[in-house]
Every structure is written in C-alpha cells, then in structure tokens.
Amino acid sequence: MPHLFCFGLGYCAQALIARLASQGWVVSGTNRDGSPLEHSSRVWRFDGSAKLPDGALVGVTHLLISIPPDQVGGDPVLRFNERAIAKAAPHLAWCGYLSTTGVYGDRGGEWVDEDSALTPATGRGHRRLEAERAWLGLFVQDGLPLHIFRLAGIYGPGRNQFVALQEGKARRIVKPGQVFSRIHVDDVAGVLQASIAKPRPGRIYNVCDDEPCPPQDVIAYAAHLLGRPAPPEIAFEDAELSPMARSFYVESKRVANRRIKEELGYWLHYPTYREGLAALLPLNPLPRQVLKPPS
Numbered sequence: 001m002p003h004l005f006c007f008g009l010g011y012c013a014q015a016l017i018a019r020l021a022s023q024g025w026v027v028s029g030t031n032r033d034g035s036p037l038e039h040s041s042r043v044w045r046f047d048g049s050a051k052l053p054d055g056a057l058v059g060v061t062h063l064l065i066s067i068p069p070d071q072v073g074g075d076p077v078l079r080f081n082e083r084a085i086a087k088a089a090p091h092l093a094w095c096g097y098l099s100t101t102g103v104y105g106d107r108g109g110e111w112v113d114e115d116s117a118l119t120p121a122t123g124r125g126h127r128r129l130e131a132e133r134a135w136l137g138l139f140v141q142d143g144l145p146l147h148i149f150r151l152a153g154i155y156g157p158g159r160n161q162f163v164a165l166q167e168g169k170a171r172r173i174v175k176p177g178q179v180f181s182r183i184h185v186d187d188v189a190g191v192l193q194a195s196i197a198k199p200r201p202g203r204i205y206n207v208c209d210d211e212p213c214p215p216q217d218v219i220a221y222a223a224h225l226l227g228r229p230a231p232p233e234i235a236f237e238d239a240e241l242s243p244m245a246r247s248f249y250v251e252s253k254r255v256a257n258r259r260i261k262e263e264l265g266y267w268l269h270y271p272t273y274r275e276g277l278a279a280l281l282p283l284n285p286l287p288r289q290v291l292k293p294p295s
Helices: 011-021 076-091 123-142 161-166 185-197 215-226 243-247 258-262 273-280
Strands: 003-007 026-031 042-045 062-065 094-100 146-151 153-155 172-174 182-184 204-207 233-235
Touching (some): 003 011, 011 026, 011 185, 094 123, 094 185, 146 185, 153 185, 153 273, 161 215, 161 273, 172 215, 182 185, 182 273, 185 204, 204 258, 215 273
Parallel strands (some): 003 026, 003 062, 026 042, 062 094, 094 146, 146 204, 153 182, 172 233
8 A cells, every 4th residue: 555654744745645545545744743634644743853763664655855944954854864764765666855946046037947057046945956956865875766846836725815815915016027937736736646656766847837927917816806906016126025025036937847747747727827716716616627738
C-alpha cells in the first residue's frame, strides 16, 4: 500500500492528501504541534528544532517536503533529518520538494522556464535556491527520487481575493509593468499527483497558470464577480506597504508551464484566474472546468 509522508501538512499538502486518501493511500506527516489532521494516520511534531523519532519514515514510499527554509540554518528538514532521508531513499518511489518561482528573480516582465538562469532578487529566493541545491545533492549522492516544483502565488478556498474584499483588505496597487503568475491549490495537487503517476527523478517543474497578469486585474475581476465596485487604484509609490509586502513587487516575470503539460500530461483545471475565481465564488460556486489538449 502506498504511504505518503509530508514534511509540513500545510495548505498544498492537505489538498494532495485529500485526493490520495480517497484512493486508499496511507498518509502521515508533520506539523508544528503534532495535532491530528483529517486523512492523516499519524502526525508527528516538527518545528525545525529537533529531528523526528527513529522509525518515522519506515514503510514510507513517497515523500513531500513543503516546509520553507528558515533564516537560521537553511532547510530545517535536512538540518535534522538528512541522514534518515538518505537512508530511506532506496525505498522511495517519489519525492517532491515545493519551491518557488522566486528563484528566477526579476525579469522585467519577460518569460522564464525551467531552464532559465536562477537569479533570485530577495532573501527568500536565495534561501529557496540554496535549499533546492541541497535537496538535489541527495538526488545525486543518495539516489533520492527527487522532483522540484516551483510554485507561483497560490490561491484557493480561504485564500483568495474574495476574502480580502469581504474583509476590506483588498487594495489595487498599480506598479507599471508589474505582472505575477499564480496557481490554484487544486492544480498544485493535480500536478503533484500527475508527477507521482509519471515520476522523472531530477526533473524540475514550474507550477503556474496560463496567464500571468497585473495583480490589480485579479482584484477587479473578483469585485466584478461579487457585483461590487473595484477598490480604487493606488500608485505603488503611494502605497503604505510592509517590508514583506513591498518585497513581492521587487520581481516581475511571466512563468511558462509547458513542461507540466508536455511531460506530465496535466491540463489545468483553472487555466486563468477567471476560472479559478468563478469556482470560488462564495454564493454561487461553479463547476470547475478542465482545459483539454488541442486536437
């Protein structure tokens, strides 16, 4: 019986395990306090300060890592569990590491793909790149069947522009030339499931939708679906942003996703933010749409 272990039972991991649990998979993993979660047979406490108990990975066939690197010492999973993971590597059929498109840095709105140079522009991006290289080291040295998934901005149930609008927190901040890529959490889970079905160890995949666009356009469309006026535009220079929020505007790029379609045969349920938001419309959920490959 396949057994998925998730270092970090967070938003994306829970979307994946909801799919796998219905197919009879055993799922275990970690969170910061060890509290039980739906679909998980065992949850271990892991807060990045100590290794897992011996034997936690016994019987595991698939491994997902969604815990980000920290500012203290890089990747906390490897810092405490590298030896256990290396020991388990020969028994694993698949391993996935969730990274970010931030490793590409700022491209002035130009396109990037998985073969583009890696020039992160933020501390977060640099830490992610270092973590990618550390995990690839286990692939090279220990045969870990590693796949890296570079995720764009994630949205989905409970994390979307409708929530921001209804809470009065949505702002249409305009920075000329700024474009972002994004991805619905259900498509993140779909890509991971497709990779599990067609593993290619050592491969890297961009996980994003088909239409990078300015962030203010997404908020305006969400407001339109709610039947309310869009918030007024605010020039980036006039916006009062936290250092964290401002850092997201340091980078502008369009991220290509051809590889998930050509190699994994995965066609997005939500190819643009319009389909994704329509399916999340609070009072009138719409059936999700599947983009079929061209004939």
